[in-house]
Amino acid sequence: MPLRELQQRFIASLYDESTEIEGEICADGGIGAADRIAIYRNNLRAGFGKALALEFPVIAALCGADFFAILAREFQRAHPSASGDLHHIGGPFPPYLRQRFGTGEYAYFADVAELEWAREEAARAADAVALDVRTIGTTGVDAIPALKFRLAPSVRLVASRWPVLTIWEAHQGPGEVREVDLGAGPEQVLVRRSPAGLVLERITVADLAFLATLESGGTLGAAFDTALVADPAFGVAAMLRRCVVRGLFAAAQR
Amino acid sequence: MLTRTLILTAALGSLLSLGTAAAADDKGDMEKCYGVAEAGKNDCHSANHGCAGMAKTDKDPADWVKVPKGTCEKMGGKLTAPTAM
Numbered sequence: 001m002p003l004r005e006l007q008q009r010f011i012a013s014l015y016d017e018s019t020e021i022e023g024e025i026c027a028d029g030g031i032g033a034a035d036r037i038a039i040y041r042n043n044l045r046a047g048f049g050k051a052l053a054l055e056f057p058v059i060a061a062l063c064g065a066d067f068f069a070i071l072a073r074e075f076q077r078a079h080p081s082a083s084g085d086l087h088h089i090g091g092p093f094p095p096y097l098r099q100r101f102g103t104g105e106y107a108y109f110a111d112v113a114e115l116e117w118a119r120e121e122a123a124r125a126a127d128a129v130a131l132d133v134r135t136i137g138t139t140g141v142d143a144i145p146a147l148k149f150r151l152a153p154s155v156r157l158v159a160s161r162w163p164v165l166t167i168w169e170a171h172q173g174p175g176e177v178r179e180v181d182l183g184a185g186p187e188q189v190l191v192r193r194s195p196a197g198l199v200l201e202r203i204t205v206a207d208l209a210f211l212a213t214l215e216s217g218g219t220l221g222a223a224f225d226t227a228l229v230a231d232p233a234f235g236v237a238a239m240l241r242r243c244v245v246r247g248l249f250a251a252a253q254r
Numbered sequence: 255m256l257t258r259t260l261i262l263t264a265a266l267g268s269l270l271s272l273g274t275a276a277a278a279d280d281k282g283d284m285e286k287c288y289g290v291a292e293a294g295k296n297d298c299h300s301a302n303h304g305c306a307g308m309a310k311t312d313k314d315p316a317d318w319v320k321v322p323k324g325t326c327e328k329m330g331g332k333l334t335a336p337t338a339m
Contacts, residue, residue, distance in 0.1 A: 064324030106322065108329070137270045144262045167329055182330035220262060237265035244269055 014041050015077050048076045051086035056093060056116045058171045059109060074100075087124065090117050108182065111160035112167055118156035118191045119198055125154035128250035135252070145221030149214050149243070152250045156191040157212055163187045165202055192246060206231035210239055211248070 001009075006024055013019035014037075025033035049072035053060040060068045079092045094117055098110035131149065139147060158164065163184040170178040188208040190201045203211070206227040213223035227234040243249050 060324070062324045062326045062329065063322040067322045067324070106326065133269050133272060136266065139266070141259060141263050144266055145259055147266075170328070171325065177325045177328050179328045180330065221258065224258065224262060236261060237268050240265050240269050241272065244272060 013037060014044055015080065017041075045073055045076065048072060048081065048086065048089065051089060052076075052093065055087075055090040055120050056113055058116055058168055059093075059097070059113050061171050061177065062109060062112065062167075071097075071100075087120075090120060093117065108160070108162040108164070108167070111158070111162055111164050114160070115158045115164045115168055115189060115191070115200075118158050118189075119200070122154045122156050122191045122193055122198055125152075125193070128152045128154075130247040131244065131249035131251050133244055145219060145224075147220040148217065149220065150250045150252060151211070151215050152192070152248055154191075154193040155211075155215070155248050157208060157215065158189040158191065159186070159208055160188075161186045165189045165200055168200070190248075192248060194246070204231065206234040207239060210234070210236075211243075 001024060009019060009021050009024070013021040021037060022033040025036060027033040027036060031039075049069055052072045052075070053068060063071060075093060075096050076089075078096060079089070081089045090113075094110050094113040097113050098107075101107050101109055130152070136147060162182060163180060163186075165187050166184065167180050170180050186205075188203050188205060190203045190207070190211065192199050192201070209230045210223045210227035213226045214220070218226075224234075224236050227236070227239070
């Protein structure tokens, strides 16, 4: 068998047990070929499953260890890691859960996973120099609504029809997990990085509309308009101030 | 439209009055060093790499676990089979 074909068969056998490969493995004495493959396969799965549980500890707790192991295995089969660095494996996990659980009673798993992945991304995002407000001080009055702001690379926005942050918070710290009313209503979360670490903050629908518009490249005027639709009393001055003080705006790229 | 521009102008004006002191609160260059490989997220991690713990014949756990049995009950969930498989 040519080496390339052998390698492809070997990889296939790691994900699909029915692939015949034992006959090609040299196993003189000691552990048999099938067991050797099983050890390799188990290590591959265990490493992946443990890394996934580190990235999604709340999902792992919600599911319980046994069910999470099944989910991890299913997910690994659909989205195997393309790298030895397992930091990136979780990206497709929230959409995978969304498709897996549909609109059933575990539909909120996908949103909780989205929040957990937003934390992962925020933690590893590039540093950025914060916007110095003096650089926009000379903007002419007519040009102000057309101003654009670049959000810091570590800023993430998560919106859910479930109380995702409350669920996440219920799983933090030692002790019993607190009960959460799934029907408590939607939550919008701003994930950001501060010098002290990751910060998760509840924000209003109007705040989310404002930031999401800026995030997608919209102008200050457009962001203000969408926020006003959500809340006619939206205070844009206070919001801008919060953005600057918390370093949500990055300096313009040259 | 005129009102909108005025509001935004005033908002920006109040921003400038913050000066640089407020912005210094979250200095980008003061941040921790992130992005270094965390324990357990490298395929070659040593703590769990010993083959001994995993050198057992693998059974398909899907045979005996059908539903989440973690903390989801406390989130108002029920222990029934997921509807979408």
